[in-house]
Structures are given as C-alpha cells and as structure tokens.
Amino acid sequence: MPNERKIHTGAIPRLGGISFAPTILFSLAFVSAISYLGYLYGLKIPQNITPHITPDFYLLTCGLIVLYLAGIKDDLIGLRYHTKFIVQILAASLLPLSGLWINDFYGLFGIYELAPWIGMPLTIFAIVFITNAINLIDGIDGLASGLSGTALLILGSLFLHQHMWSYAMLSFSTLGVLIPFFYYNVFGQAEHGRKIFMGDTGSLTLGYILAFLCISYAAYTPDISPYTTSAILISFSTLIVPMFDVIRVMLIRFRRRKSLFSPDKNHIHHKFLEIGCSPHKALLYILAISWAFSCLNIVLAPYININILFIGDIVIWTALNVCLDKIQNKKNSLKKKKII
Template sequence: MFDFSVLIYPACTAFLFAFVAIKVIKPLALEFGLVDTPTARKLHNGNVPLIGGISIFLAVLVATTIWLPNTQELRLYLIASAMMVFIGAVDDKYDLSVGVRLVGQLIIASLMIYGVGAYIHDLGNVFALGEIDLGWLGIPFTYFAIIVAINAFNMIDGIDGLVGSLSINTFAGISVLFIYQGHEGYISYALILATAIFPYLLFNLGIPEGKSRKIFMGDAGSMFIGLSVVWLLSEGSQGELRSFNAVTALYLTAIPLMDMLAIVIRRVKKGVSPLKPDRDHIHHILLRLGYNQRQTLIIISFIAAILSAVGILGEIYLVPESLMFALFLAIFAIYHGVFRSTKALNYFIKVPK
C-alpha cells in the first residue's frame, strides 16, 4: 500500500514557497521591467509581471532540495532547468530571436540527454508490428520532443489560466500513473511540479482579489514546463521500470500537442511560416464563437482532462498500444477538422447567448 503521507510535505513546501516567491518577486519585476506590455495582439490591461515561471522553478528547487535525495540526476535536472528559466527570462525581457532561443534550448537539452541519460528510444508496439526501439536515433528524437513540448506549451498560453491548468493536468496524470505502478521515486517530482503551479494559477486568474494580482507565466515558465514534461515522460516511459507506454504521453499532453500540430499544418497550407503568430488557436476560435475567457478555459481544460483519463484508463486496462495510437490519430483528425475554423466549429458547439 502506497504511503501518501510522504508526499504531503514536499507538496505543501512547493505550494507555499511558490506563493511567497510570487509576493517577493512581483514588485522586483515591475521595477526592472520584466513585464508584458499590451499590444495589438495582447489585449490585457496594464503591464503584467512575467514571473510565473520563475516562481514555479524556485518552488521546485526548494522543495526538491529539502525533501528529495541529492542524486546526480536531480542536480543535473535543476541545473538544466535553471538555465532554461534564465534564457526564458532574458527572452521575456529582451525578446530574443527564434534562432537564439533554439540554440539555448538545444544546449540545455544536451545536458539533460547526455548528463541524466533521459532520452526517448522505446516507442513501444504502436504499429502492431513489434516493439520499436530507436537506439541512437532516440537522441535526435528527444531533441525534437523537447523543442515540440516547449513550443506547444508556449503557443497554448493565450488566455488566463490555460497554460497553468493544462500543465497541472499533465503533471497530475503522470503522478497518477507513477502511483498506480508503485514507482515512488518519481511521484514526488511530478506532484511538486503540479502543486508549485497552483499559486501561479490563482494569481493569473485573479483569485480572490481580482486583476490587480495578475501575473503571467512568461517564456521562462513555458520553457521550464516543456523541459520538465519531456524529462518526466521519458523517465516514466523508458527503461525496465517504466510506468506507462510511450503512446500514453500523447494523451497526457494532448491539447497543447494537437493545437500546435494543427496550427503548423494550417500555416504551411497557407504558405506562411509555422512560427508566424496568428489567432487561430483553439482558445481564439472559442472566443470568436462568443464564449468568454472563463468558459473557454473550462471547455479546454475539460477536454484535456478527458483525454488524459482515456490515456490512463488505457494503461490500467492494458489496451494494446497500437489501438491507443490509432485512437489518438483519429482524435487528432477530428480535432483538426472541427477546430480548423470558427465556421466549422459552429456546427458542433452551440454559441452561448
């Protein structure tokens, strides 16, 4: 029987320190100009501090240092995460070019891959033709996965509460799978990350004091979360003690991943750069349909939770990996078809009055 009491102190430490970090760092961010200024594409009111990612990382740093074993893996993960948060914070302040950000992400990914040995090579039996082991090709595949995860969570960060809710959903799903398999070593990692995000989510949504408390995640946060997601998913889906199949990772990150892939496909079809910003993300489409931000947040978060539950149930009931992969492709095809435009979506979702 798993002893849940061992998780209480790390989780509480992460939550409380994240809350304190926000209170301490927020005035400093305003003083040093680490803020998001309203533009034609950013319609928020006033300069909003970009400190969510920094506060989450500091909370994870403190909680893991206090409560978890001081292993080489933990040290390298924290070093790589600190570097990622630093690059993200610099990008938030000075708006780095895509090339500079990409080089920094690849360097940090190298530290994770070669230092920790955390890379994805076992894809499982996704084609019903036997286990697929990428071998050394797993290294470039993991580089690709890290870049995709970072940008997927960055691109989905378009309305209040969304990236925080989706991040919690992913880390909570990973925690459930670790608990189900009884692999205690990584449960605390995932749970610490999930609980460290809660204070940011409350401030981002203005709970309970309203918009004056608002903060944003910033690129520092999306980069850190993307790196952490890939690290935990690779640790959980690879090796002899794996807790879940690689295909399950698709369900745990379904909304950010599908939204990014659908956007890239649409942009390529239009003949524009996949990196060019637009307002065709899932939250933009729902907003154009007439839903307000809170309703949009609830709809997307509910879909994400359902998809995570499908992935988790597939693990529990030992559904063949090939079937789960085929189902995910079918879900993505439906998602892409339905959310390809406001007009298409209008046939499936009733516009609120």
C-alpha cells in the same frame, strides 16, 4: 502591454515564472534531505519509499538553470527565436547524457526497442517540441498552467502507482507551485496589481519538466519501474492538447506558405473564443478535453492495441476541430447576413 493579438487590458507583468524553478528545486532538495535524515536517524521511514536522486535529476537541474536564465532575458529584454532554439537544444541534450532517452515504442508503428542513435536525437527533438508547445499554448489566462497542472497530477499519480517516488515528488512539487500562480493569473485583478503572467521563464520551465517526466515514464527501465503496456502513449497523452494543437497550427501555416513561427489566431483557444465562449469557459472546455484524452488512454491501453488507440486520438482530435470550424463558419455567415 496589450496589443491586437492579446485579449487583456492594461499592463500586466510577465515575471510570474521567475518563482517556478527556485521553488521546485527548493522543495525537492528540502523534502529529499528530510526524508534521508529521517531514515538515517531511525524515524521508521521505509527505505523503499525514500526518494533517491539519480543522475538524470542533476542534469535536469542544469538544463533548468540554462532555460531559466534564457527565459528571464527573453521576458525582460527579448531573445531571438533562433537563439532560444539553441538554448533549448543545449538543455535538451543534457538528459540523454544521464541515460534517459526514449528507448522503446512499445509497438507503436510496429516499433519496439530503439537504438541509441535513433532514440537520443528523438528525445532531444521531443523535449524541444514539448517545451515550445507549452509556450505556444499560453494564449488565455490559466491555459498553460491548467494543462500543465492536469498533466502533472496524472503523471504524479502514475509515478506513485509505479513506486517511482522521486519522479512523483517532482510532479507534485511542480503542481504545487502552479496552484497560487493559477489563482492570480485567472482570478487576479490587474487594476489592483494582483494579476500576473508566467512569461517565457515559466513556460520554458514547465515544458522542460513535463518533457522530462513524460520521457521518464515512457522509457523502458525495468530496474526502476515495472513494464507498463503502452507506456509511451499513456505518458504523452497527458500533453495531447498542446502537442496536437501545435502540429495542426504548423500544418496550417505551411499550407498557407507562412513562416512556421509567425503568430496567428489558429490555436484551439482562439477557436473557442471565436464561437462565442468567454475565456473562462474556453479554459474549462479545453481542460476537460485534456482530462478526457488522458483518462481514455489510461483506461483503454490494457485492452486496445496501441496503434488503434493512437489513431483514435487523432480521429477524435480532428473531428473536434472540424466541429469547431463548422460552428465558427456558421457564426461568421450569420454575421454577414445581419450586416447585409
């Protein structure tokens, strides 16, 4: 239902995310089976491009089911945030059990190989953080799905380049489920009953899968993929906009001595709306920013030190927000003069 914090009019269902996890898992299972059977019965499918489902995918499925059920309950009757956090931590803890965890910083902050007692808790924190970042950025039509789609397209291409077929398949199957949703979310008409939101079921699913893919690309596993310079920065740069935005908003709430989980209008999409952009224009601008960050980091990573590149990302993000704040202040001062 619309309220003072929402910009839509009319009641819109928020159960679009119910279709995400089942469709993605069906696609993975079906394509993997067809690929395996094709190779088994001599259809000349090279074995080196046949997707192999490793233990981390099975535990990913377990985590998805846990989050899927929690998301449905939250969308239908509500779920307290501390209960949601417990569920997220439980789901996040499953991935390190498979051996998937952040085990190398590639020189970021002068750190290279990480010990398990550091890397595993850090991985759990990263998964919970990314999952909530996708949930919190879902403030205007198409933003969460658009940013997720951008990240999935880039990550899928990176996995293809590294010949990591199963991970590429997961990336593109998740991207595929977002395309029809994006259409009905952005261009659907509520009065005709053809508009829908993804709800927490969808955002939790997307956040969990994106965290899994980013960590999979960032983890140093020479038996699966060759060494990639600055892999951790390249993979997580696909989610710079939602991650940096959540950090900035949390810092503002902390400075103002407000609850870190209290809703407000300090997200980047609120800034674009307040300077006069329409929701569609704000969406395009933010997606362009996300593309720019990812492309710059991928292109410059082989030539620039990872720490300098990371500092550059922070400087650009800070400068962007300062510019938006200045434009917003000018708009507000002009409005006050007109009123006077």
